[in-house]
Amino acid sequence: MIISRQKPREELLQALAGLHRVFIVGCGACATACKVFGEDEVFRLQESLAKDGIDTTGSVVIDEACHIMRAGRDLRHHHQAVGEADAVLVLACGSGIQSISDNTEKRVVGGLDSLFLGNVRRFGQYEEKCSLCGECILNETAGICPVTTCAKGLLNGPCGGMEKGCCETDPDVACAWHLIYERLKRQGRPGVFGRTVAPKNWGKRQRPGRYNVER
Amino acid sequence: MSQLRQQLTEGRFVITAEIAPPKGMDVAAEVETARQLAGMTAVNVTDNQGANMRMSPLALAVLLRQAGIEPILQFTCRDRNRLALQSDLLGAAALGIENLLLLSGDHARFGDHPQARSVFDLDSVQLLQAVNGLMAGHDMSGKSLHGAPTFFAGAAVSPEMEPFELMFQKYSKKVDSGAAFFQTQAVFDPERLSCFMLAAAPLGRPVLAGVLLLRSAGMARFLNANIPGVHVPNTLVERLEKATRPLEEGVAIAREMVAVARDCCQGVHLMTLGHEARIPEILGG
Numbered sequence: 001m002i003i004s005r006q007k008p009r010e011e012l013l014q015a016l017a018g019l020h021r022v023f024i025v026g027c028g029a030c031a032t033a034c035k036v037f038g039e040d041e042v043f044r045l046q047e048s049l050a051k052d053g054i055d056t057t058g059s060v061v062i063d064e065a066c067h068i069m070r071a072g073r074d075l076r077h078h079h080q081a082v083g084e085a086d087a088v089l090v091l092a093c094g095s096g097i098q099s100i101s102d103n104t105e106k107r108v109v110g111g112l113d114s115l116f117l118g119n120v121r122r123f124g125q126y127e128e129k130c131s132l133c134g135e136c137i138l139n140e141t142a143g144i145c146p147v148t149t150c151a152k153g154l155l156n157g158p159c160g161g162m163e164k165g166c167c168e169t170d171p172d173v174a175c176a177w178h179l180i181y182e183r184l185k186r187q188g189r190p191g192v193f194g195r196t197v198a199p200k201n202w203g204k205r206q207r208p209g210r211y212n213v214e215r
Numbered sequence: 216m217s218q219l220r221q222q223l224t225e226g227r228f229v230i231t232a233e234i235a236p237p238k239g240m241d242v243a244a245e246v247e248t249a250r251q252l253a254g255m256t257a258v259n260v261t262d263n264q265g266a267n268m269r270m271s272p273l274a275l276a277v278l279l280r281q282a283g284i285e286p287i288l289q290f291t292c293r294d295r296n297r298l299a300l301q302s303d304l305l306g307a308a309a310l311g312i313e314n315l316l317l318l319s320g321d322h323a324r325f326g327d328h329p330q331a332r333s334v335f336d337l338d339s340v341q342l343l344q345a346v347n348g349l350m351a352g353h354d355m356s357g358k359s360l361h362g363a364p365t366f367f368a369g370a371a372v373s374p375e376m377e378p379f380e381l382m383f384q385k386y387s388k389k390v391d392s393g394a395a396f397f398q399t400q401a402v403f404d405p406e407r408l409s410c411f412m413l414a415a416a417p418l419g420r421p422v423l424a425g426v427l428l429l430r431s432a433g434m435a436r437f438l439n440a441n442i443p444g445v446h447v448p449n450t451l452v453e454r455l456e457k458a459t460r461p462l463e464e465g466v467a468i469a470r471e472m473v474a475v476a477r478d479c480c481q482g483v484h485l486m487t488l489g490h491e492a493r494i495p496e497i498l499g500g
Contacts, residue, residue: 156385
């Protein structure tokens with residue numbers, strides 16, 4: 001899921017400066033699952049904004065804020081409350097925020113910082129394991145991604161900074177290449193160590209990404 | 216042909232040292248230090264070492280060359296993508312630089328610009344391959360070059376890194392990718408160095424052992440705690456601790472490592488960190 005974090009209160013209030021009425025949009029998908037913004041949080045924020053003199057004209061938690069058409073439909077259902085607001089405050093990842101800004105001419109204020117595509121270790125503990133690079137090498141690296149989990153994204157083995165199986169950038173983090181090496185050894189296959197990996201084709205990660213499934 | 220290539224080809228024991236470009240544009244002190252290193256085969260010029268922003272190593276390498284000192288231009292993958300790496304290397308060749316040391320580079324997190332975006336478009340192995348391509352007359356996209364450069368391109372290795380097999384796999388990849396020589400991370404354990412050299416010898420690349428001058432027991436402990444891949448054995452830390460003049464003991468330790476390197480390596484790479492005047496003693500023996 002997309003891991004996001006609430007913006008610091010001061011920063012949010014700065015973004016809302018001069019605004020008196022907001023319509024709040026939450027997201028029922030990732031932001032809710034990682035307890036950043038579902039219904040409870042939307043309600044709490046509403047209360048706290050009121051103390052700062054910002055009224056809420058209404059709110060909605062969209063099932064998946066990243067769905068552009070559905071987000072538009074949900075906004076239209078609340079067109080009156082949206083119309084009364086000075087801005088739409090969106091508590092979703094950057095993708096969700098843009099579904100909203102795609103559907104309204106109102107000023108849109110994002111309340112979260114989006115961090116990464118994350119795996120859940122346990123509640124409240126998230127880890128980035130995939131960076132959506134468009135050219136997956138996991139089949140050769142024993143299911144451990146060096147593009148994401150090596151701090152330098154190296155493709156041909158560890159750098160000179162590996163120390164006792166840990167990364168030079170953080171002694172509490174395992175060196176991805178050490179993990180790959182150990183697991184391949186246990187599986188008794190050379191995997192990625194059997195070849196020199198060519199430079200990555202970043203052309204497969206063109207921005208902005210676009211993919212239309214052919215039917 | 217560079218002196219470095221010539222002497223290694225002739226099987227002579229080579230000695231290199233290193234110098235960091237200034238933070239600023241005044242190179243007087245660096246050129247002066249380099250003059251003290253005139254007896255070396257060549258002098259490495261570091262590339263934003265430790266991810267601390269300094270003058271371009273290409274500029275200082277050219278200035279050293281003009282002063283009659285042969286440089287080894289260090290180039291990392293941290294700050295340049297494949298276009299910048301290739302174009303800077305062609306520029307270096309046009310300015311008469313032949314020796315290269317190609318590295319991945321320390322992560323930007325360590326340096327004085329921790330908010331910088333690290334590039335790492337290539338890794339050190341891929342950079343070696345790219346350099347081979349340039350020498351063969353084509354860039355990474357396969358396009359022909361108008362004038363192909365001649366480089367003597369080396370790479371780094373950490374002989375004391377564990378597990379040995381994982382470290383050695385990368386070493387082999389660098390050899391396969393055309394590394395012509397190696398300079399090692401600072402080594403302090405003669406046994407581990409000779410073990411590595413035993414395994415490395417069949418691959419036939421000259422190795423220059425990294426010899427770092429220890430100034431004190433405190434410095435040794437700092438290296439052990441903070442510099443990945445550097446291990447100063449306790450016996451050496453104790454020697455420095457007991458010495459009444461630790462720097463003299465450090466010179467003695469460095470001299471012993473040079474003697475080990477004379478036995479099993481093709482040269483030494485000296486890191487004397489401001490004590491360049493002690494180099495003759497370190498090499499003496």
